[in-house]
Amino acid sequence: MGVARTFERKPIVETRQTPALCGRLAFRRSGFALLSIAAAVVMGCFSRSLESEVSGVVRLDGKPLGPGAVVFAPAGDTHNPAVGSIQPDGSYFLNTGRTSGLLPGKYRVSVYVHQMPPGAKPGDRQASTPSLIPTKYETVETSGLEFDVRPGRNTIDLELASQ
Secondary structure (H helix, E strand, C coil): CCCCCCCCCCCCCCCCCCHHHHHHHHHHHHHHHHHHHHHHHHHHHHHCCCCEEEEEEEEECCEECCCEEEEEEECCCCCCCEEEEECCCCEEEEEECCEECECCEEEEEEEECECCCCCCCCCCCCCCCCECCCHHHHCCCCCCEEEEECCEEEECCEEECCC
16 A cells, blocks of 8 residues: 655765965955945946036016926037926926036026916916916027036026026
8 A cells, every 4th residue: 555665875075174264265255245345436436426516596576486307518519418396486406318517617507487277286287378487498409508517516496587
C-alpha cells in the first residue's frame, strides 16, 4: 500500500575561507558601500543644479493680476524653460519640469492671463477665452520682458501696461 522511503543524511561539509579571502570579501562589500554613498552624494549634487529660485507678483497697471501662467525661457535656448502658475492674488513661483527653481542666466519672459469662464476653477482646461492683457506679453519674442536670474533667491515682479 504505502511505500516507505528512507532518506540518507549527508554529512554537512564545512568550508572555511582563508583570512585573506575574507578580507577581500569584506573590502569588496565595504568598497561597494563606499561607491554607493559616493553615487548618492554625486546624485544629490546634480539634483541641486537648479540653484536659483524666482518668485514675484504679476501686475497690470499696478494691480495684481491672476490666475494665469508665466514662462521664463532661456535667452540662449540652452536648457528647458521654467514655468509658474500665477495665483489669483498675482503671485507666482517658477518650476523647471517637476523641479523647483531654474538655472542662473538671462531669460525672456511671457505671461498668459485669460478671462475665466463662470464656474471655472484655476487649473481647469478652458476653451479659448479673451486675454486680460495685451497679446504682446503672450510670447517671449514680443513681450519685451528680459531678466537676469542670479544664483539664490530672486524676486522678479512683472509690471505690465495695458497701453
